[in-house]
Every structure is written in structure tokens, then in C-alpha cells.
Amino acid sequence: MPLPKSRKKLVELFKQIKDESLRTIIAQVVDLENENRSSARFPIKKIEDIVDNEASLLEIKKGGRNHEI
Amino acid sequence: MKFEKLALENFSSYRGKHQIEFHTSTDKPVTIIVGGNGKGKTSIFDAINWALYGTLYESILEKENQKSITDYVNETALKELSSADESLEMSSALQFEHESQRYRIEQELVVKQINGKTEITDRASSLYKSSASGNWSEIKPIDSFLNEILPSNVRDYFLFNGDRINKLSLPGSSEEIRDGIYRVVDLELLQNGSIHLFEIAKKFGRSAKASSEGEVADIENQYSQARDDLDDQKEKLANASEEKRALETKIEKISAKLSKMDETKELQSKRDILKERLKNFEDTQKDTIAEMRSTVAIASMRIAFGEIEELGRLLEKKREKGEIPSSISESLLKDILALQKCICGTEFKEGDRVYKELKNRLDSEIEKQVKGNDLLDLYFELEGAKSEIKKAQNRLSDLESKRVMLEKNISEIDSEYSDVMHKLTNVPDENISKLAENLQKHNSDLSELEYNIQVTKNKIREKEEQIRTLQIKRGELGAKQENVRKFQLRDNLAQKAAEELEIIFQKFAEDSRLEIQEYTSEEFVKFIPTAKALKIGIDSAFHYDVRDQIGNPALQQLSNGQKQALSLAYITSISRVSEKNPPLVIDMPFGRLDEDVQDNIAQRLPDLASQVILLVLPGSEWNKHTQSILKKKASDIYTLEFDNKNRQTTITRE
Numbered sequence: 001m002p003l004p005k006s007r008k009k010l011v012e013l014f015k016q017i018k019d020e021s022l023r024t025i026i027a028q029v030v031d032l033e034n035e036n037r038s039s040a041r042f043p044i045k046k047i048e049d050i051v052d053n054e055a056s057l058l059e060i061k062k063g064g065r066n067h068e069i
Numbered sequence: 070m071k072f073e074k075l076a077l078e079n080f081s082s083y084r085g086k087h088q089i090e091f092h093t094s095t096d097k098p099v100t101i102i103v104g105g106n107g108k109g110k111t112s113i114f115d116a117i118n119w120a121l122y123g124t125l126y127e128s129i130l131e132k133e134n135q136k137s138i139t140d141y142v143n144e145t146a147l148k149e150l151s152s153a154d155e156s157l158e159m160s161s162a163l164q165f166e167h168e169s170q171r172y173r174i175e176q177e178l179v180v181k182q183i184n185g186k187t188e189i190t191d192r193a194s195s196l197y198k199s200s201a202s203g204n205w206s207e208i209k210p211i212d213s214f215l216n217e218i219l220p221s222n223v224r225d226y227f228l229f230n231g232d233r234i235n236k237l238s239l240p241g242s243s244e245e246i247r248d249g250i251y252r253v254v255d256l257e258l259l260q261n262g263s264i265h266l267f268e269i270a271k272k273f274g275r276s277a278k279a280s281s282e283g284e285v286a287d288i289e290n291q292y293s294q295a296r297d298d299l300d301d302q303k304e305k306l307a308n309a310s311e312e313k314r315a316l317e318t319k320i321e322k323i324s325a326k327l328s329k330m331d332e333t334k335e336l337q338s339k340r341d342i343l344k345e346r347l348k349n350f351e352d353t354q355k356d357t358i359a360e361m362r363s364t365v366a367i368a369s370m371r372i373a374f375g376e377i378e379e380l381g382r383l384l385e386k387k388r389e390k391g392e393i394p395s396s397i398s399e400s401l402l403k404d405i406l407a408l409q410k411c412i413c414g415t416e417f418k419e420g421d422r423v424y425k426e427l428k429n430r431l432d433s434e435i436e437k438q439v440k441g442n443d444l445l446d447l448y449f450e451l452e453g454a455k456s457e458i459k460k461a462q463n464r465l466s467d468l469e470s471k472r473v474m475l476e477k478n479i480s481e482i483d484s485e486y487s488d489v490m491h492k493l494t495n496v497p498d499e500n501i502s503k504l505a506e507n508l509q510k511h512n513s514d515l516s517e518l519e520y521n522i523q524v525t526k527n528k529i530r531e532k533e534e535q536i537r538t539l540q541i542k543r544g545e546l547g548a549k550q551e552n553v554r555k556f557q558l559r560d561n562l563a564q565k566a567a568e569e570l571e572i573i574f575q576k577f578a579e580d581s582r583l584e585i586q587e588y589t590s591e592e593f594v595k596f597i598p599t600a601k602a603l604k605i606g607i608d609s610a611f612h613y614d615v616r617d618q619i620g621n622p623a624l625q626q627l628s629n630g631q632k633q634a635l636s637l638a639y640i641t642s643i644s645r646v647s648e649k650n651p652p653l654v655i656d657m658p659f660g661r662l663d664e665d666v667q668d669n670i671a672q673r674l675p676d677l678a679s680q681v682i683l684l685v686l687p688g689s690e691w692n693k694h695t696q697s698i699l700k701k702k703a704s705d706i707y708t709l710e711f712d713n714k715n716r717q718t719t720i721t722r723e
Binding site for chain 1: 268
């Protein structure tokens with residue numbers, strides 16, 4: 001099924017984010033928001049996990065060096 | 070998404086089981102459901118909403134209509150419960166097709182009457198999908214499935230009623246317009262994602278501060294303080310922007326009232342002139358009728374006109390025959406008797422034979438004269454009467470023409486007067502100077518607020534600059550303490566992701582506004598072709614923006630019907646932009662619209678969605694105009710009849 005025009009536009013805007021880690025975080029956060037759009041209680045801890053996972057990955061990649069954003 | 074069938078059981082006025090099928094096709098995408106007030110039309114609308122959104126729709130009903138779902142349990146079926154142990158089921162099930170798959174979503178309630186109250190003892194929500202073999206399998210959870218195809222927060226733009234159209238056309242609707250634009254194109258997701266990421270960044274920042282020591286702790290404190298200050302300023306800006314929006318709404322409302330008041334003054338003056346003219350015409354009408362009454366008595370003699378003329382002819386004949394003598398013979402005889410000499414020369418004396426003979430003839434002439442005079446008088450009277458009757462007849466004809474003309478004038482003025490009075494009852498009865506004073510105050514408050522907003526924005530820029538400087542120092546120093554560095558990394562990632570998402574959100578919001586503005590403008594001209602010269606928009610503050618040919622604001626010049634057409638154009642544009650393409654279900658779509666606007670909208674509605682379900686009132690909405698347009702596009706027309714005795718609605722397919 002083709003993506004709706006608005007989603008395509010969103011993907012285009014996401015592509016403009018140069019930093020891959022930020023792109024990954026944003027994509028996962030938007031997915032999480034979509035899954036929980038009708039939930040009375042948003043699982044904020046999951047956002048923390050998304051950021052933490054991406055940071056850990058960076059740390060592994062950079063051998064524990066500080067990631068300069 | 071296409072609705073196929075709605076099945077109800079003991080829902081509202083639908084006692085027992087009922088079903089409505091939607092056989093819509095590409096060339097006949099419309100289903101019409103016709104029902105008068107209180108006959109179960111809105112219950113169908115509620116049943117569709119309840120089937121889809123269950124408890125969420127129940128809370129909307131509570132909030133907007135102060136109605137509980139138990140109020141929808143059929144009252145007759147409830148009364149028939151013989152004991153408190155006996156229960157009753159109420160349900161609404163909607164079968165629909167989505168992406169070549171068939172689904173059935175259902176809400177069921179089991180209720181009992183306990184101490185005179187309807188209590189829910191059990192309930193169920195279910196969603197089933199049909200397999201190729203025709204078996205139904207349950208899908209869970211329902212919410213996430215519906216979120217994909219028709220999220221509850223965009224429901225308002227696909228399933229709505231005339232009141233909503235009206236509400237969106239009133240001043241102060243900008244917030245709702247903004248919300249609509251944000252919701253349908255998933256902007257809410259971006260906005261919420263950004264808020265949540267900022268929240269997490271702050272949390273990591275606090276952890277970094279808590280784990281830092283020495284000079285790292287100093288810089289973390291400064292950084293944390295600067296971030297808190299920035300948040301405060303941002304909150305201040307958000308509050309001021311909200312306050313500004315509220316003030317703008319107030320100004321918009323007062324301006325609309327004041328513009329109506331100018332109209333009110335004009336209407337009042339028009340009303341007075343019309344009232345005076347009406348009184349003059351009515352007085353003249355009374356005089357005319359009185360004169361007609363007196364004239365008609367004479368003119369009514371016309372019925373004896375034939376007899377009068379016949380009598381005239383008879384008298385004329387008598388005159389010709391000399392039966393009606395002239396006074397000459399009487400004078401002659403008197404002269405002869407006085408002279409005592411006849412015209413033949415014979416002389417006579419008083420008392421002799423000739424005298425007696427002449428005297429007898431004179432007496433007979435006098436007698437004839439008396440009778441003749443009476444007849445002569447009668448003859449002349451009849452001639453006079455004939456002339457009076459003719460005059461009265463002509464006058465009566467003139468008076469009748471005058472009366473008809475007066476009646477026409479009175480009816481026209483009366484209708485104009487009623488129209489003015491109707492308009493006058495719909496304008497606010499408030500003191501103009503008080504409103505103008507409030508407007509001035511709000512405008513002054515708004516200027517001050519705008520100044521404060523600018524100051525806050527400058528402070529935010531300064532703070533952001535300070536944070537950037539601190540971030541560099543923080544990075545340099547943080548590298549010295551591993552724990553702090555870890556948290557700083559996470560804080561920075563979350564912070565940057567939140568900022569990027571915020572930029573995307575703003576860009577996307579602006580693009581969506583422009584797109585919806587374009588569709589709204591396009592749709593409005595289709596609804597009101599005569600408004601082609603107007604430029605229609607939704608400005609950056611999400612107000613409707615209508616400009617005339619030379620660019621002057623023209624929103625207030627639109628009639629109420631045109632304003633409603635504008636909000637309908639906006640709602641349907643939202644549904645177009647969303648690309649979700651569910652059915653468009655509108656309860657009383659034409660209720661508050663002018664007749665000409667009704668026609669244009671009826672013409673356009675079938676093209677707005679692949680399936681359109683209209684719940685209409687007979688007469689004002691389902692009339693010869695809308696019928697002639699929509700019958701060609703309707704696959705099904707259902708009529709709702711309410712039986713007062715049995716308190717239940719029946720559905721009949723035409």
C-alpha cells in the first residue's frame with residue numbers, strides 16, 4: 001500500500017536530519033507516539049530507553065568517547 | 070473504508086433488532102436517512118459512533134450532551150423487564166470493508182433495572198475480521214487498529230452534525246481549526262514526541278548534575294539553571310501566546326457583535342419606517358373598506374336595474390301617450406274658467422252647464438295632474454337612481470382595485486417587517502458603548518502582550534546563546550568524569566532530537582495549513598460559485614481569512630449560510646488532506662443553510678468522499694431541491710417512522 005502524501009512528506013523531512021542517531025531516535029519516538037495516541041497513560045520510560053539505547057550504541061561505536069553533537 | 074451494515078438492538082427508540090444496509094457504489098455513493106425531529110435520526114448517528122469508539126464516545130456523550138449510555142437503552146424494552154433479575158441487551162454493530170477486508174465492530178451492554186435505575190451489569194467491545202473462508206476471527210486490541218484507519222481524534226471531521234458546522238463558523242473557532250489541522254496530518258504525534266524528548270533530556274541533565282563534582286558540578290549547576298530559566302521563559306511565552314489567542318478571540322467576538330450592532334441600528338431604522346408605512350396603508354385600507362361598504366349598498370341595486378329600466382320605458386310610453394299630462398292643460402282650463410269664455414267663443418257663467426262641464430274637466434285634469442306628477446317624479450327618480458347605481462358601480466370597481474393594491478402592499482411590507490424583526494431578534498442586545506470600551510481595552514492589552522512576547526523571545530534567544538556556551542564548557546569538563554559524561558551524552562541526544570522534531574513539526578504544520586487553506590478555498594467556491602471574487606484563506610493564527618477583490622477583510626460580509634458553507638469547506642478539506650478516506654456521515658447537513666447554499670452543497674457532497682451518509686429532516690432538508698439532486702446519487706433512501714403509542718422507530722427502505 002502506498003504511503004499517504006503526508007507520511008511521504010514526513011519521511012522527506014526526516015531524511016533532512018543529517019545525524020543518523022537523531023534520525024533513529026526521532027523515528028522510534030514518532031512510532032511510539034503513534035502506538036499510544038489514544039492511551040490515557042503515555043509510557044515515557046520507553047522514550048528514555050530509546051535515547052539510552054542509541055547513546056549506548058554510540059558509546060560502543062566510538063569506544064566510549066564522548067559523542068559530539 | 071466503507072460501511073456496509075449497521076445492526077441495532079434495543080438502541081434508543083429502536084426496540085428489538087433493526088438493520089440498515091449501505092449499498093453504496095462509485096456512481097451512487099450516497100445513503101439518505103430521512104427522519105423528523107425525535108424520530109431516531111440522531112440515534113443512528115450515535116449508534117455508528119458508539120459502535121466504532123465505545124467508551125470514548127460515551128464520554129463525549131456525557132461531556133457534550135450530558136447523556137449516559139444507559140439513557141440509550143430502549144425505554145419500552147426496559148419497562149417490559151418483569152423483575153430486577155431479568156436483564157436486557159443493547160448493542161450496535163457496524164460491518165465495514167477496509168482495504169478489501171471485511172470487519173465487524175460491535176459494542177454490547179447488558180443492563181438491569183435496580184431500584185428504578187438502569188445499571189450496566191456486563192459489557193463487551195469486539196472487532197472481528199472475516200477470512201476468505203467466511204469465518205470471523207477476533208482482532209485485539211481494537212484501539213490500535215482504529216488508530217490506523219480512523220483515529221478517534223479525527224472522528225469530528227468525518228462524523229459530524231450541523232451544530233458542529235455552525236460552531237466552526239462562529240468567531241473564536243480558531244483553536245478548533247488549529248487542532249483540526251494538527252490532528253489529521255499526525256502533527257500531534259510530532260508535537261508530543263518533541264515534548265516527551267525535552268522532558269527526558271531534562272531528566273538526564275538532572276542526573277548529570279547529581280553525579281558531578283567540583284568544577285564539573287559548577288558548570289552543571291550553571292547549565293541546569295540556564296535550562297530551567299529557558300524553560301520558564303518558554304512557558305511564559307506559551308502562556309502569553311495562549312493569552313494572546315484568547316484576547317484575539319474576545320476581540321473577534323466583540324468586533325462581530327459591533328458589526329452586527331451597526332446592522333442593528335440600520336435594522337431598527339428600517340423597522341420604524343416599515344411600521345409607519347404599514348400603519349398608513351392599514352388606515353387607508355380601513356377607510357377604503359368603509360367606503361366600499363356604503364357604496365356597495367347603492368351598487369347592489371344593480372340587481373334591480375332591469376326592472377328599473379323597464380319601468381322607465383313604461384313611463385316614457387305613458388308620457389308619449391299624454392297619460393302623464395303637462396301642467397299646460399291645467400293652467401288653460403283655469404284661465405277659461407276665470408274668463409268665463411271658452412276658446413270656441415261660447416260665453417258661460419258660473420254654475421251653468423258649460424261652466425260645470427269645464428269645472429269637471431278641470432277637476433279631472435287636476436286629478437290626472439296629481440297622478441301624473443307622481444309618475445313623473447318617479448320617472449325622474451328612477452333616472453337619478455340609475456345614474457347613482459352606475460356611479461356606485463364604477464366607484465366600487467375603483468375601490469376594489471385600490472383594496473387589492475393595498476392588500477398587496479401591506480403583505481409585502483408585512484413580510485419585510487417580519488424579516489427585519491426576525492433579524493433583530495438574532496442580534497445581541499448589548500450596550501454599544503460598553504462593547505466599544507471593552508474592545509479598546511482588549512486592543513490595548515493585546516499591544517502590551519505583544520510587547521511582552523517580544524521581550525520574552527529576546528530573553529529566550531539570550532538564554533539559548535548562554536546554554537550553547539555552557540554546553541561547550543560542559544562537554545570539555547564532563548569528559549573528566551565518566552558518569553557525568555554518560556548522562557551528558559543522553560541529555561544532548563534527547564535535547565537535539567527534541568529540537569529537530571520541533572523544527573519538523575513547525576515546517577509540517579505550516580505546509581499543512583497552506584494545503585488545507587488551498588482546499589478550503591477551492592471547496593468554498595464550489596459551494597458558493599457567486600463568491601468567486603473572494604479570496605478565502607486560513608491565516609497563520611488559524612482564523613478564517615476572507616478578503617474582497619481589493620484585499621479588504623470581508624468575513625463579516627458573508628451571510629450566516631455562507632459562513633457555514635465556509636466551515637463545511639474547511640471540515641471536508643481536513644478529511645481530504647488526511648487521506649484516510651473514510652465515509653462522511655453528516656447529521657442534519659443542511660439544517661442551518663440557506664436554500665441556494667443547500668443546493669450547491671447537495672450538488673457537491675457526493676463527490677467529497679467515496680461514501681456519504683446523510684441523516685436529513687423531511688421538508689427543510691429533504692425537499693424537492695435536495696431530492697432532485699441527491700436521489701440520482703443515492704443508493705438507498707431510508708425513512709424513519711416513530712410510533713408514539715409503542716414508543717419505537719421503524720426503518721423503511723424506499
